[in-house]
Amino acid sequence: MTELELKISQLDPERIPVHVAMIMDGNGRWAKSHGYIRSDGHAEGVSTVHRVTKLSSDLGIKYLTLYAFSTENWNRPKDEVDTLMYLIGWAIERELPELLANNVRIVLLGDIERIPEDARQRLFYARNATAHCTGLQLNMCLSYSSRWEITEAVRKIAYLAAEGKLDPKDITENTISDNLTTAGIPDPDLLIRTGGEYRISNYLLWQIAYSELYFTPALWPEFSDEEYVEALLDFQKRERRFGMTSDQVKHTN
Numbered sequence: 516m517t518e519l520e521l522k523i524s525q526l527d528p529e530r531i532p533v534h535v536a537m538i539m540d541g542n543g544r545w546a547k548s549h550g551y552i553r554s555d556g557h558a559e560g561v562s563t564v565h566r567v568t569k570l571s572s573d574l575g576i577k578y579l580t581l582y583a584f585s586t587e588n589w590n591r592p593k594d595e596v597d598t599l600m601y602l603i604g605w606a607i608e609r610e611l612p613e614l615l616a617n618n619v620r621i622v623l624l625g626d627i628e629r630i631p632e633d634a635r636q637r638l639f640y641a642r643n644a645t646a647h648c649t650g651l652q653l654n655m656c657l658s659y660s661s662r663w664e665i666t667e668a669v670r671k672i673a674y675l676a677a678e679g680k681l682d683p684k685d686i687t688e689n690t691i692s693d694n695l696t697t698a699g700i701p702d703p704d705l706l707i708r709t710g711g712e713y714r715i716s717n718y719l720l721w722q723i724a725y726s727e728l729y730f731t732p733a734l735w736p737e738f739s740d741e742e743y744v745e746a747l748l749d750f751q752k753r754e755r756r757f758g759m760t761s762d763q764v765k766h767t768n
């Protein structure tokens with residue numbers, strides 16, 4: 516039995532998280548430490564995206580949400596932005612046959628209209644081609660930030676109120692959730708951040724209210740399948756109380 520198989524065998528199949536979100540950090544530092552340019556780190560990071568998607572699908576995770584490009588990432592040097600956009604379009608096209616074979620559905624979250632035409636068309640093609648898939652849903656956050664998303668939701672809700680379609684008295688937490696790009700997607704159970712930083716970087720701020728957080732120093736290109744399963748094992752050891760007491764949680768389970 517390999518180390519990976521051994522770790523997988525330790526997982527409780529009844530308590531696999533439904534939704535895992537990831538902040539893929541550390542591509543630039545990985546590249547620098549190997550004497551490469553930053554964009555080479557992103558290219559290497561695509562292999563980790565491939566592995567993590569396959570393993571999530573094999574383990575029966577229903578939603579995997581990846582922070583592929585943030586609103587703030589538009590401020591990076593033009594060369595790096597161009598390469599990332601090219602890579603994302605190229606990777607999605609290359610991966611499409613395997614995504615289909617694994618019944619993976621692509622969903623795009625973010626201000627997709629800002630993505631350059633060429634990459635956007637490839638992304639739309641993959642999204643449409645996988646729309647019927649019923650296995651893992653791979654949410655790709657592109658030109659995404661949580662504050663952008665919440666601002667958009669507030670605008671939509673304000674318009675509904677101004678048009679008399681919504682009484683402000685009837686606004687609930689569900690009204691907010693239903694107007695986010697993640698409407699209909701359960702909140703993440705687990706958020707993993709690679710790259711050794713302890714921050715959330717404007718990612719899914721509303722949705723991670725009760726998510727378990729896992730931080731690892733591993734740089735994204737080095738984030739192994741073994742460590743992913745380690746994060747899932749760590750998640751399974753935790754007691755999720757959602758603001759209740761430990762006794763209450765034991766009685767509701």
Ligand code: FPP
Binds near residue numbers: 541560588
């Ligand atoms: C953060 O590393 C990573 C990104 C900004 C981009 C993530 C993109 C990929 C892994 C490739 C394409 C993705 C898909 C979904 C096909 P960083 O550059 O901030 O690293 P650093 O902190 O070491 O500088």
